[in-house]
Amino acid sequence: MLQTEVVLTSGLPYDQAADDYLAHHHLAAGNGSLMRAVAGALYGATLPRPRSAEVARAISRLTHADPATGEGCVIFHELIRVALGGGNPIAALPTALAQVQGEERDRWATVLVDDWHPDKATEFNGAVWPALGSAVWALRHTRTFRDAVCVAVDLGGDTDTVAAITGGLAGAVYGLHGIPEAWRVAVHVPLPGARPGERAVWCADDLARLADALAG
Known part of the structure:
Protein backbone atom coordinates (compact mmCIF):
# COMPACT_ATOMS: atom_id res chain seq x y z
CA MET A 1 0.00 0.00 0.00
CA LEU A 2 2.84 2.41 0.82
CA GLN A 3 4.42 1.88 -2.59
CA THR A 4 1.09 2.46 -4.32
CA GLU A 5 0.55 5.69 -2.36
CA VAL A 6 4.04 6.98 -3.13
CA VAL A 7 3.66 6.29 -6.85
CA LEU A 8 0.17 7.78 -7.14
CA THR A 9 1.10 10.93 -5.22
CA SER A 10 4.51 11.48 -6.81
CA GLY A 11 3.23 14.13 -9.21
CA LEU A 12 4.87 12.36 -12.14
CA PRO A 13 2.96 11.20 -15.24
CA TYR A 14 1.40 7.79 -14.63
CA ASP A 15 3.69 6.08 -17.15
CA GLN A 16 6.79 7.41 -15.38
CA ALA A 17 5.92 7.26 -11.68
CA ALA A 18 6.33 3.50 -11.20
CA ASP A 19 9.61 3.50 -13.14
CA ASP A 20 10.90 6.30 -10.95
CA TYR A 21 10.03 4.36 -7.80
CA LEU A 22 11.79 1.26 -9.11
CA ALA A 23 14.88 3.29 -9.98
CA HIS A 24 15.18 4.69 -6.45
CA HIS A 25 14.07 1.77 -4.26
CA HIS A 26 15.73 -1.60 -3.95
CA LEU A 27 12.52 -3.17 -2.66
CA ALA A 28 9.97 -2.43 -5.38
CA ALA A 29 8.27 -5.83 -5.76
CA GLY A 30 5.49 -4.99 -3.32
CA ASN A 31 2.16 -6.77 -3.23
CA GLY A 32 -0.05 -3.72 -3.82
CA SER A 33 -0.87 -4.34 -7.48
CA LEU A 34 -1.77 -7.95 -6.65
CA MET A 35 -4.03 -6.74 -3.87
CA ARG A 36 -6.20 -4.84 -6.37
CA ALA A 37 -6.01 -7.40 -9.18
CA VAL A 38 -9.44 -8.97 -8.66
CA ALA A 39 -11.29 -6.42 -10.82
CA GLY A 40 -8.82 -6.88 -13.67
CA ALA A 41 -9.01 -10.64 -13.28
CA LEU A 42 -12.80 -10.61 -13.59
CA TYR A 43 -12.48 -8.69 -16.82
CA GLY A 44 -9.55 -10.82 -17.96
CA ALA A 45 -11.60 -13.98 -17.54
CA THR A 46 -13.71 -12.84 -20.50
CA LEU A 47 -10.64 -12.49 -22.75
CA PRO A 48 -8.35 -14.98 -24.50
CA ARG A 49 -5.65 -16.15 -22.09
CA PRO A 50 -2.75 -14.24 -23.73
CA ARG A 51 -4.76 -11.01 -23.72
CA SER A 52 -5.67 -11.50 -20.06
CA ALA A 53 -1.96 -11.81 -19.27
CA GLU A 54 -1.28 -8.56 -21.12
CA VAL A 55 -4.00 -6.82 -19.14
CA ALA A 56 -2.60 -8.16 -15.86
CA ARG A 57 0.87 -6.81 -16.62
CA ALA A 58 -0.40 -3.44 -17.84
CA ILE A 59 -2.63 -2.78 -14.83
CA SER A 60 0.05 -3.90 -12.40
CA ARG A 61 2.58 -1.62 -14.02
CA LEU A 62 0.51 1.47 -13.29
CA THR A 63 2.04 1.41 -9.79
CA HIS A 64 4.54 -1.47 -9.72
CA ALA A 65 7.27 -1.54 -12.37
CA ASP A 66 9.20 -4.53 -11.03
CA PRO A 67 8.53 -7.38 -13.52
CA ALA A 68 7.86 -9.85 -10.70
CA THR A 69 4.70 -7.99 -9.71
CA GLY A 70 3.20 -8.14 -13.17
CA GLU A 71 3.95 -11.85 -13.46
CA GLY A 72 2.27 -12.44 -10.12
CA CYS A 73 -0.83 -10.74 -11.47
CA VAL A 74 -0.66 -12.95 -14.57
CA ILE A 75 -0.75 -16.02 -12.33
CA PHE A 76 -3.60 -14.56 -10.30
CA HIS A 77 -5.61 -13.77 -13.44
CA GLU A 78 -5.29 -17.36 -14.63
CA LEU A 79 -6.30 -18.85 -11.27
CA ILE A 80 -9.37 -16.60 -11.15
CA ARG A 81 -10.25 -17.56 -14.73
CA VAL A 82 -10.12 -21.26 -13.88
CA ALA A 83 -12.11 -20.88 -10.67
CA LEU A 84 -14.85 -18.83 -12.33
CA GLY A 85 -15.14 -21.56 -14.95
CA PRO A 118 4.67 -19.36 4.56
CA ASP A 119 7.35 -20.11 7.16
CA LYS A 120 9.70 -20.80 4.25
CA ALA A 121 9.33 -17.29 2.84
CA THR A 122 12.61 -15.47 2.33
CA GLU A 123 10.91 -12.04 2.35
CA PHE A 124 8.28 -10.31 4.47
CA ASN A 125 4.83 -11.03 3.02
CA GLY A 126 4.57 -7.42 1.93
CA ALA A 127 6.57 -8.67 -1.07
CA VAL A 128 4.62 -10.07 -3.98
CA TRP A 129 6.01 -13.65 -3.90
CA PRO A 130 5.13 -14.69 -0.34
CA ALA A 131 1.86 -12.74 -0.52
CA LEU A 132 0.51 -14.83 -3.39
CA GLY A 133 2.26 -17.95 -2.11
CA SER A 134 0.50 -17.52 1.24
CA ALA A 135 -2.88 -16.97 -0.42
CA VAL A 136 -2.49 -20.14 -2.49
CA TRP A 137 -1.33 -22.01 0.61
CA ALA A 138 -4.41 -20.84 2.53
CA LEU A 139 -6.73 -21.89 -0.29
CA ARG A 140 -4.98 -25.27 -0.64
CA HIS A 141 -5.32 -26.15 3.04
CA THR A 142 -8.90 -25.05 3.76
CA ARG A 143 -12.35 -25.94 2.49
CA THR A 144 -14.43 -22.78 2.98
CA PHE A 145 -14.14 -19.09 2.17
CA ARG A 146 -14.20 -18.18 5.83
CA ASP A 147 -11.44 -20.59 6.79
CA ALA A 148 -9.22 -19.54 3.89
CA VAL A 149 -9.41 -15.86 4.82
CA CYS A 150 -9.04 -16.48 8.55
CA VAL A 151 -5.98 -18.68 8.00
CA ALA A 152 -4.46 -15.96 5.82
CA VAL A 153 -5.06 -13.32 8.50
CA ASP A 154 -3.61 -15.57 11.20
CA LEU A 155 -0.31 -15.69 9.32
CA GLY A 156 0.32 -12.12 10.47
CA GLY A 157 2.48 -9.58 8.72
CA ASP A 158 0.78 -7.69 5.90
CA THR A 159 -2.55 -9.21 6.81
CA ASP A 160 -4.89 -6.87 4.93
CA THR A 161 -3.21 -7.50 1.60
CA VAL A 162 -2.66 -11.24 2.00
CA ALA A 163 -6.28 -11.62 3.11
CA ALA A 164 -7.51 -9.54 0.15
CA ILE A 165 -5.60 -11.74 -2.30
CA THR A 166 -6.86 -14.87 -0.55
CA GLY A 167 -10.40 -13.52 -0.54
CA GLY A 168 -10.26 -12.94 -4.28
CA LEU A 169 -9.19 -16.50 -4.96
CA ALA A 170 -11.55 -18.04 -2.42
CA GLY A 171 -14.43 -15.88 -3.64
CA ALA A 172 -13.93 -17.15 -7.18
CA VAL A 173 -13.95 -20.73 -5.86
CA TYR A 174 -16.83 -20.58 -3.38
CA GLY A 175 -18.95 -17.81 -4.87
CA LEU A 176 -20.87 -15.00 -3.23
CA HIS A 177 -22.97 -17.34 -1.14
CA GLY A 178 -19.85 -18.96 0.25
CA ILE A 179 -19.05 -15.73 2.08
CA PRO A 180 -20.57 -15.64 5.60
CA GLU A 181 -23.69 -13.50 5.63
CA ALA A 182 -22.48 -11.53 8.62
CA TRP A 183 -19.42 -10.52 6.62
CA ARG A 184 -21.46 -9.55 3.55
CA VAL A 185 -23.87 -7.27 5.41
CA ALA A 186 -20.99 -5.51 7.15
CA VAL A 187 -19.40 -4.40 3.86
CA HIS A 188 -19.47 -0.64 3.31
CA VAL A 189 -17.25 1.26 0.90
CA PRO A 190 -17.21 5.06 1.31
CA LEU A 191 -17.01 6.81 -2.05
CA PRO A 192 -14.74 9.86 -1.96
CA GLY A 193 -16.02 12.93 -3.73
CA ALA A 194 -19.70 12.02 -3.56
CA ARG A 195 -21.92 15.07 -4.13
CA PRO A 196 -24.96 15.91 -2.00
CA GLY A 197 -27.79 13.61 -2.95
CA GLU A 198 -25.49 10.96 -4.41
CA ARG A 199 -24.89 7.65 -2.70
CA ALA A 200 -21.80 8.05 -0.54
CA VAL A 201 -21.42 4.40 0.46
CA TRP A 202 -21.59 1.16 -1.51
CA CYS A 203 -22.70 -2.09 0.08
CA ALA A 204 -22.00 -5.70 -0.90
CA ASP A 205 -24.86 -5.75 -3.43
CA ASP A 206 -23.41 -2.71 -5.20
CA LEU A 207 -20.03 -4.43 -5.46
CA ALA A 208 -21.68 -7.61 -6.74
CA ARG A 209 -23.35 -5.63 -9.53
CA LEU A 210 -20.02 -4.05 -10.40
CA ALA A 211 -18.39 -7.50 -10.53
CA ASP A 212 -21.17 -8.74 -12.83
CA ALA A 213 -20.56 -5.78 -15.12
CA LEU A 214 -16.83 -6.44 -15.25
CA ALA A 215 -17.36 -10.12 -15.95
CA GLY A 216 -20.10 -9.45 -18.51
Whole structure:
Protein backbone atom coordinates (compact mmCIF):
# COMPACT_ATOMS: atom_id res chain seq x y z
CA MET A 1 0.00 0.00 0.00
CA LEU A 2 2.84 2.41 0.82
CA GLN A 3 4.42 1.88 -2.59
CA THR A 4 1.09 2.46 -4.32
CA GLU A 5 0.55 5.69 -2.36
CA VAL A 6 4.04 6.98 -3.13
CA VAL A 7 3.66 6.29 -6.85
CA LEU A 8 0.17 7.78 -7.14
CA THR A 9 1.10 10.93 -5.22
CA SER A 10 4.51 11.48 -6.81
CA GLY A 11 3.23 14.13 -9.21
CA LEU A 12 4.87 12.36 -12.14
CA PRO A 13 2.96 11.20 -15.24
CA TYR A 14 1.40 7.79 -14.63
CA ASP A 15 3.69 6.08 -17.15
CA GLN A 16 6.79 7.41 -15.38
CA ALA A 17 5.92 7.26 -11.68
CA ALA A 18 6.33 3.50 -11.20
CA ASP A 19 9.61 3.50 -13.14
CA ASP A 20 10.90 6.30 -10.95
CA TYR A 21 10.03 4.36 -7.80
CA LEU A 22 11.79 1.26 -9.11
CA ALA A 23 14.88 3.29 -9.98
CA HIS A 24 15.18 4.69 -6.45
CA HIS A 25 14.07 1.77 -4.26
CA HIS A 26 15.73 -1.60 -3.95
CA LEU A 27 12.52 -3.17 -2.66
CA ALA A 28 9.97 -2.43 -5.38
CA ALA A 29 8.27 -5.83 -5.76
CA GLY A 30 5.49 -4.99 -3.32
CA ASN A 31 2.16 -6.77 -3.23
CA GLY A 32 -0.05 -3.72 -3.82
CA SER A 33 -0.87 -4.34 -7.48
CA LEU A 34 -1.77 -7.95 -6.65
CA MET A 35 -4.03 -6.74 -3.87
CA ARG A 36 -6.20 -4.84 -6.37
CA ALA A 37 -6.01 -7.40 -9.18
CA VAL A 38 -9.44 -8.97 -8.66
CA ALA A 39 -11.29 -6.42 -10.82
CA GLY A 40 -8.82 -6.88 -13.67
CA ALA A 41 -9.01 -10.64 -13.28
CA LEU A 42 -12.80 -10.61 -13.59
CA TYR A 43 -12.48 -8.69 -16.82
CA GLY A 44 -9.55 -10.82 -17.96
CA ALA A 45 -11.60 -13.98 -17.54
CA THR A 46 -13.71 -12.84 -20.50
CA LEU A 47 -10.64 -12.49 -22.75
CA PRO A 48 -8.35 -14.98 -24.50
CA ARG A 49 -5.65 -16.15 -22.09
CA PRO A 50 -2.75 -14.24 -23.73
CA ARG A 51 -4.76 -11.01 -23.72
CA SER A 52 -5.67 -11.50 -20.06
CA ALA A 53 -1.96 -11.81 -19.27
CA GLU A 54 -1.28 -8.56 -21.12
CA VAL A 55 -4.00 -6.82 -19.14
CA ALA A 56 -2.60 -8.16 -15.86
CA ARG A 57 0.87 -6.81 -16.62
CA ALA A 58 -0.40 -3.44 -17.84
CA ILE A 59 -2.63 -2.78 -14.83
CA SER A 60 0.05 -3.90 -12.40
CA ARG A 61 2.58 -1.62 -14.02
CA LEU A 62 0.51 1.47 -13.29
CA THR A 63 2.04 1.41 -9.79
CA HIS A 64 4.54 -1.47 -9.72
CA ALA A 65 7.27 -1.54 -12.37
CA ASP A 66 9.20 -4.53 -11.03
CA PRO A 67 8.53 -7.38 -13.52
CA ALA A 68 7.86 -9.85 -10.70
CA THR A 69 4.70 -7.99 -9.71
CA GLY A 70 3.20 -8.14 -13.17
CA GLU A 71 3.95 -11.85 -13.46
CA GLY A 72 2.27 -12.44 -10.12
CA CYS A 73 -0.83 -10.74 -11.47
CA VAL A 74 -0.66 -12.95 -14.57
CA ILE A 75 -0.75 -16.02 -12.33
CA PHE A 76 -3.60 -14.56 -10.30
CA HIS A 77 -5.61 -13.77 -13.44
CA GLU A 78 -5.29 -17.36 -14.63
CA LEU A 79 -6.30 -18.85 -11.27
CA ILE A 80 -9.37 -16.60 -11.15
CA ARG A 81 -10.25 -17.56 -14.73
CA VAL A 82 -10.12 -21.26 -13.88
CA ALA A 83 -12.11 -20.88 -10.67
CA LEU A 84 -14.85 -18.83 -12.33
CA GLY A 85 -15.14 -21.56 -14.95
CA GLY A 86 -15.77 -24.13 -12.24
CA GLY A 87 -12.26 -25.58 -12.29
CA ASN A 88 -9.70 -26.12 -9.55
CA PRO A 89 -7.20 -23.25 -9.42
CA ILE A 90 -4.71 -25.32 -7.45
CA ALA A 91 -4.64 -27.91 -10.23
CA ALA A 92 -4.20 -25.05 -12.72
CA LEU A 93 -0.96 -23.77 -11.15
CA PRO A 94 1.29 -25.41 -13.79
CA THR A 95 -0.73 -23.76 -16.57
CA ALA A 96 -0.54 -20.41 -14.78
CA LEU A 97 3.21 -20.72 -14.25
CA ALA A 98 3.71 -21.53 -17.92
CA GLN A 99 2.52 -18.00 -18.74
CA VAL A 100 5.19 -16.38 -16.57
CA GLN A 101 7.91 -14.75 -18.61
CA GLY A 102 11.49 -15.96 -18.59
CA GLU A 103 13.59 -15.46 -15.52
CA GLU A 104 10.65 -14.82 -13.19
CA ARG A 105 9.24 -18.33 -13.56
CA ASP A 106 11.57 -20.20 -11.21
CA ARG A 107 11.10 -17.66 -8.43
CA TRP A 108 7.34 -17.96 -8.70
CA ALA A 109 7.42 -21.74 -8.89
CA THR A 110 9.25 -21.85 -5.56
CA VAL A 111 6.35 -20.33 -3.58
CA LEU A 112 3.59 -22.23 -5.39
CA VAL A 113 4.74 -25.85 -4.99
CA ASP A 114 2.67 -28.25 -2.89
CA ASP A 115 5.01 -28.37 0.09
CA TRP A 116 5.74 -24.65 0.36
CA HIS A 117 4.71 -23.06 3.66
CA PRO A 118 4.67 -19.36 4.56
CA ASP A 119 7.35 -20.11 7.16
CA LYS A 120 9.70 -20.80 4.25
CA ALA A 121 9.33 -17.29 2.84
CA THR A 122 12.61 -15.47 2.33
CA GLU A 123 10.91 -12.04 2.35
CA PHE A 124 8.28 -10.31 4.47
CA ASN A 125 4.83 -11.03 3.02
CA GLY A 126 4.57 -7.42 1.93
CA ALA A 127 6.57 -8.67 -1.07
CA VAL A 128 4.62 -10.07 -3.98
CA TRP A 129 6.01 -13.65 -3.90
CA PRO A 130 5.13 -14.69 -0.34
CA ALA A 131 1.86 -12.74 -0.52
CA LEU A 132 0.51 -14.83 -3.39
CA GLY A 133 2.26 -17.95 -2.11
CA SER A 134 0.50 -17.52 1.24
CA ALA A 135 -2.88 -16.97 -0.42
CA VAL A 136 -2.49 -20.14 -2.49
CA TRP A 137 -1.33 -22.01 0.61
CA ALA A 138 -4.41 -20.84 2.53
CA LEU A 139 -6.73 -21.89 -0.29
CA ARG A 140 -4.98 -25.27 -0.64
CA HIS A 141 -5.32 -26.15 3.04
CA THR A 142 -8.90 -25.05 3.76
CA ARG A 143 -12.35 -25.94 2.49
CA THR A 144 -14.43 -22.78 2.98
CA PHE A 145 -14.14 -19.09 2.17
CA ARG A 146 -14.20 -18.18 5.83
CA ASP A 147 -11.44 -20.59 6.79
CA ALA A 148 -9.22 -19.54 3.89
CA VAL A 149 -9.41 -15.86 4.82
CA CYS A 150 -9.04 -16.48 8.55
CA VAL A 151 -5.98 -18.68 8.00
CA ALA A 152 -4.46 -15.96 5.82
CA VAL A 153 -5.06 -13.32 8.50
CA ASP A 154 -3.61 -15.57 11.20
CA LEU A 155 -0.31 -15.69 9.32
CA GLY A 156 0.32 -12.12 10.47
CA GLY A 157 2.48 -9.58 8.72
CA ASP A 158 0.78 -7.69 5.90
CA THR A 159 -2.55 -9.21 6.81
CA ASP A 160 -4.89 -6.87 4.93
CA THR A 161 -3.21 -7.50 1.60
CA VAL A 162 -2.66 -11.24 2.00
CA ALA A 163 -6.28 -11.62 3.11
CA ALA A 164 -7.51 -9.54 0.15
CA ILE A 165 -5.60 -11.74 -2.30
CA THR A 166 -6.86 -14.87 -0.55
CA GLY A 167 -10.40 -13.52 -0.54
CA GLY A 168 -10.26 -12.94 -4.28
CA LEU A 169 -9.19 -16.50 -4.96
CA ALA A 170 -11.55 -18.04 -2.42
CA GLY A 171 -14.43 -15.88 -3.64
CA ALA A 172 -13.93 -17.15 -7.18
CA VAL A 173 -13.95 -20.73 -5.86
CA TYR A 174 -16.83 -20.58 -3.38
CA GLY A 175 -18.95 -17.81 -4.87
CA LEU A 176 -20.87 -15.00 -3.23
CA HIS A 177 -22.97 -17.34 -1.14
CA GLY A 178 -19.85 -18.96 0.25
CA ILE A 179 -19.05 -15.73 2.08
CA PRO A 180 -20.57 -15.64 5.60
CA GLU A 181 -23.69 -13.50 5.63
CA ALA A 182 -22.48 -11.53 8.62
CA TRP A 183 -19.42 -10.52 6.62
CA ARG A 184 -21.46 -9.55 3.55
CA VAL A 185 -23.87 -7.27 5.41
CA ALA A 186 -20.99 -5.51 7.15
CA VAL A 187 -19.40 -4.40 3.86
CA HIS A 188 -19.47 -0.64 3.31
CA VAL A 189 -17.25 1.26 0.90
CA PRO A 190 -17.21 5.06 1.31
CA LEU A 191 -17.01 6.81 -2.05
CA PRO A 192 -14.74 9.86 -1.96
CA GLY A 193 -16.02 12.93 -3.73
CA ALA A 194 -19.70 12.02 -3.56
CA ARG A 195 -21.92 15.07 -4.13
CA PRO A 196 -24.96 15.91 -2.00
CA GLY A 197 -27.79 13.61 -2.95
CA GLU A 198 -25.49 10.96 -4.41
CA ARG A 199 -24.89 7.65 -2.70
CA ALA A 200 -21.80 8.05 -0.54
CA VAL A 201 -21.42 4.40 0.46
CA TRP A 202 -21.59 1.16 -1.51
CA CYS A 203 -22.70 -2.09 0.08
CA ALA A 204 -22.00 -5.70 -0.90
CA ASP A 205 -24.86 -5.75 -3.43
CA ASP A 206 -23.41 -2.71 -5.20
CA LEU A 207 -20.03 -4.43 -5.46
CA ALA A 208 -21.68 -7.61 -6.74
CA ARG A 209 -23.35 -5.63 -9.53
CA LEU A 210 -20.02 -4.05 -10.40
CA ALA A 211 -18.39 -7.50 -10.53
CA ASP A 212 -21.17 -8.74 -12.83
CA ALA A 213 -20.56 -5.78 -15.12
CA LEU A 214 -16.83 -6.44 -15.25
CA ALA A 215 -17.36 -10.12 -15.95
CA GLY A 216 -20.10 -9.45 -18.51
